[in-house]
Amino acid sequence: MTMTVGVRELARNSNILDGYDYVDVEDKKTHEYKGLFISPKYAEDFKNYLAKKISQDKQKQLDELMGFAGILNAEIGDMSSSEIKASKKAKYYE
Numbered sequence: 001m002t003m004t005v006g007v008r009e010l011a012r013n014s015n016i017l018d019g020y021d022y023v024d025v026e027d028k029k030t031h032e033y034k035g036l037f038i039s040p041k042y043a044e045d046f047k048n049y050l051a052k053k054i055s056q057d058k059q060k061q062l063d064e065l066m067g068f069a070g071i072l073n074a075e076i077g078d079m080s081s082s083e084i085k086a087s088k089k090a091k092y093y094e
Contacts, residue, residue: 001019001020001021002024003020003023004023004025004026005026006025007025009028017037020037022037022038024036
């Protein structure tokens with residue numbers, strides 16, 4: 001089961017978290033989303049998912065940086081910018 005609760009309600013009574021799979025927390029006055037509480041039975045699965053997601057994001061950033069590292073390692077030699085673009089397109093479509 002799910003539930004949306006206000007920040008003030010949560011501060012007054014934390015027992016309202018019991019019995020729910022996850023609880024959305026929002027500021028009732030501004031309707032701004034503040035966060036999420038997850039049931040302990042799903043916490044480990046969520047931690048694993050989050051670790052995997054963070055790892056994928058870091059790898060993506062690293063891959064983008066490694067494109068520039070190729071320039072520093074002289075992989076491209078004396079190629080012009082149009083030749084570099086053409087070689088990247090060729091690698092993309094392989």
